[in-house]
Amino acid sequence: DVLRIGVVGVGIMGADHAERLARRTAGARLVAVADPDEVRAKELAGRFDGVRSGGDALELIAAEDVDAVILASPGSVHEEQVLACLAAGKPVLCEKPLTMDSESSLRLVQADREVRGRLGRSLVQVGFMRRFDPEYSQLRSVLAGGTLGRTLLLHNVHRNASVPHADFRSEMIVRDSLVHEIDVARFLFGEEVVAIQVMSPAPTTHASPGVVDPQVAIFTMAGGGLVTNEVFVNSQVGYEVRCEAVAERGSVVIGRPSAGLYSATLAADGSGQWGGTVPADYRTRFATAYDLEVQSWVDSALRGESVGPSVWDGYAATAVSSAGMTSLATGERVTVDLVDPLTLSPNASSTKE
Ligand code: ISE
Structure with a gap:
């Protein structure tokens, strides 16, 4: 089984996760990256074979060939993007901080509970990678x-x-x-x-x-x-x-x-x-932690489970x-x-x- 993944945000962590997915995560295939800075997104996609780039995060999240999403965008846009992943029923690994204030983080806890009620599992893991160090x-x-x-x-x-x-x-x-x-x-x-x-x-x-x-x-x-x-x-x-x-x-x-x-x-x-x-x-100090974090997220998504830091931990x-x-x-x-x-x-x- 292969999990087809899109990465939103192509800053330091987005680029680092893209490299990880493309080169050393078992069971993962990087298919798309998106960032409002389309030039930078294109440059990142160009480092890999068969990866497309775009400027619109919501379009990437909704794409048919994207099974799961890593959000490495700024915290201020996480609420909208996590909600889009939940609406699409797609597992999301959201970089920290979950959001910028408790009210919006709580809204995500609520939305994820509704999903859990329907699917029997949570779809959100928060990027507190130190737990994997x-x-x-x-x-x-x-x-x-x-x-x-x-x-x-x-x-x-x-x-x-x-x-x-x-x-x-x-x-x-x-x-x-x-x-x-x-x-x-x-x-x-x-x-x-x-x-x-x-x-x-x-x-x-x-x-x-x-x-x-x-x-x-x-x-x-x-x-x-x-x-x-x-x-x-x-x-x-x-x-x-x-x-x-x-x-x-x-x-x-x-x-x-x-x-x-x-x-x-x-x-x-x-x-x-x-x-x-x-x-x-x-990236150096926690290289192993990030690798284990992403591998464990991919493995659990393929099994239809959720492990790792939860949306409650983020809230x-x-x-x-x-x-x-x-x-x-x-x-x-x-x-x-x-x-x-x-x-x-x-x-x-x-x-x-
Ligand atoms: C950065 O966003 C991180 O997550 C790093 O772990 C932290 O050391 C750094 O201060 C943050 O800016």
Whole structure:
């Protein structure tokens, strides 16, 4: 069986997913790419045999020869595009963030529930690829295995050498970068985030004027555990993503590139030196995670199942980042309002601490 796939959005991640589908995903065939920037879409399609390009996402989603869709478009257009996939009955892997505000994410949870009622399965997977990273999934197994006792704290570090757009404002750091840590916290604790506080340290001179970078965010988990997060998107150096979990009888660190690597070389002055390199960006650091994510999505779509981060995970993360944006503006701790997962109606208890 082969799943014929269309990719919407041909930026960094769209191009990366297209390459993955065309060259190394079993059971997948890339058939079309679409982007409002038709020149760029055509250039991407031209790298592969028999792949067409177009400017209209909705046309690609509706196309007869497209069985499933990867959305690598901006979050602001995800609602319309995910709804189109649901209407067409096609599995969709939607890059994070699911949408830009909780209301629209909740509408997608509702729409996907209706589909689930009819088809018996969800059609939406959200692109929280870290869940597929071997280190994060091992860490989760260790914590869930219980030998270390209850998880108490997580300390996350998330650095990018730089960010592409001059318009990568403070809010974008919360929605687009911190959102990964929100999902990691929910994934590793197996609980919702109930409150968030975002602090604004003195910014680096490498940030655009007025942009808060680095940021430090603290999450409170439903069971009372705390998560500290540093997000620094203009670190100049490279892509560093680390996580340390602290439990009652031990701690575990993941994401240290040097851990498995001892490299002895000559320095410029001729002396011996040791050390590894810092990956340039997420495509390198999470290459395996993305491959496993997409392979697992394709395999489950062919089986008629859905696995992986759900539309609820996307909604919960959006709700936390929305509260994070309020906190970014005030510096205060803000509680997160999630609807009741069963009824999807407002849940009075979720706002209590
Ligand atoms: C980007 O969109 C990602 O998802 C990366 O993982 C993150 O590190 C980066 O800050 C985001 O802009």
